[in-house]
Amino acid sequence: MLEPNYTEFSDPRLVALYDQLNPYGVDSEFFCKQAKRLGAKTIIDLGCGTGLLTCELAKREYQMIGIEPSAAMLEVAQSKPFADQIDWLQGSFEQMKGLRADMVLMTSHVAQFFLKNGEWREMLKASHQALKPGGHLVFDIRHLDTPPFVGWPTEDNRRKFENTTDGSVYWWFKLLNVVDKLVRYELHYFFEQSGEEVVSINELIFRSRDEITQALSDTGFEVVTVYGDWDGSTNTPTSPEMIYVAKRD
Ligand SMILES: C[S@@+](CC[C@H](N)C(=O)[O-])C[C@H]1O[C@@H](n2cnc3c(N)ncnc32)[C@H](O)[C@@H]1O
Numbered sequence: 001m002l003e004p005n006y007t008e009f010s011d012p013r014l015v016a017l018y019d020q021l022n023p024y025g026v027d028s029e030f031f032c033k034q035a036k037r038l039g040a041k042t043i044i045d046l047g048c049g050t051g052l053l054t055c056e057l058a059k060r061e062y063q064m065i066g067i068e069p070s071a072a073m074l075e076v077a078q079s080k081p082f083a084d085q086i087d088w089l090q091g092s093f094e095q096m097k098g099l100r101a102d103m104v105l106m107t108s109h110v111a112q113f114f115l116k117n118g119e120w121r122e123m124l125k126a127s128h129q130a131l132k133p134g135g136h137l138v139f140d141i142r143h144l145d146t147p148p149f150v151g152w153p154t155e156d157n158r159r160k161f162e163n164t165t166d167g168s169v170y171w172w173f174k175l176l177n178v179v180d181k182l183v184r185y186e187l188h189y190f191f192e193q194s195g196e197e198v199v200s201i202n203e204l205i206f207r208s209r210d211e212i213t214q215a216l217s218d219t220g221f222e223v224v225t226v227y228g229d230w231d232g233s234t235n236t237p238t239s240p241e242m243i244y245v246a247k248r249d
Pocket residue numbers: 009022046047048049050051052053067068069070073091092093106107108109110113114
């Protein structure tokens with residue numbers, strides 16, 4: 001059995017392609033609107049990746065703290081405009097100790113990387129501690145019925161894109177297995193110039209709405225809203241997303 005290596009986030013060749021494959025979009029704008037609507041001033045972006053949203057929020061004058069375990073992702077984030085106005089911390093939720101924020105954000109399904117229930121709950125507790133009373137935890141999770149890779153390019157239908165450093169790159173997805181709520185898959189990157197193929201093996205967990213709501217309640221949060229999509233519609237069993245807005249008691 002192939003074990004997850006998440007090279008998508010650690011191999012500098014793949015990290016350099018991340019923003020091109022995951023550009024600023026409706027989801028990013030949705031999170032900006034939530035920050036404004038909820039009146040946040042200080043925001044922790046947990047699993048901030050290449051800092052696309054972190055830097056956009058800093059540009060909009062929020063006091064930002066970006067936390068990210070991957071040094072390669074952080075390096076890209078720190079090179080962006082407005083990065084010098086952000087506090088960057090390498091690590092995960094343990095880095096929230098001692099911080100005080102109005103909002104904790106986890107975007108682009110970061111919450112699904114906490115595979116073990118123990119670390120998932122510890123992360124929720126750490127978010128609770130880092131939030132001021134009345135502060136908000138906001139994150140997106142996909143339904144298992146509508147995983148993010150439905151419609152993604154496959155080996156027979158690769159996506160080709162051009163990169164200034166590497167020339168033509170072909171990118172595709174391969175599902176490895178689904179065991180209970182855990183989905184393991186590969187992301188392939190073929191660099192035409194060098195003939196190299198790099199593979200990231202990833203695993204995500206798809207917790208149900210009931211489980212998430214229970215874990216939030218157990219860790220001192222009240223679920224304010226669960227959106228179903230980036231248009232702000234309410235979540236239903238057939239919605240593609242579960243976008244949680246939970247308030248710290
Ligand atoms: C899909 S990317 C999303 C990045 C960014 N939030 C965005 O919206 O573009 C997932 C990120 O979560 C980070 N990550 C994975 N496991 C994590 C953990 N246990 N704690 C914090 N971040 C984690 C990865 O390194 C990666 O940068």
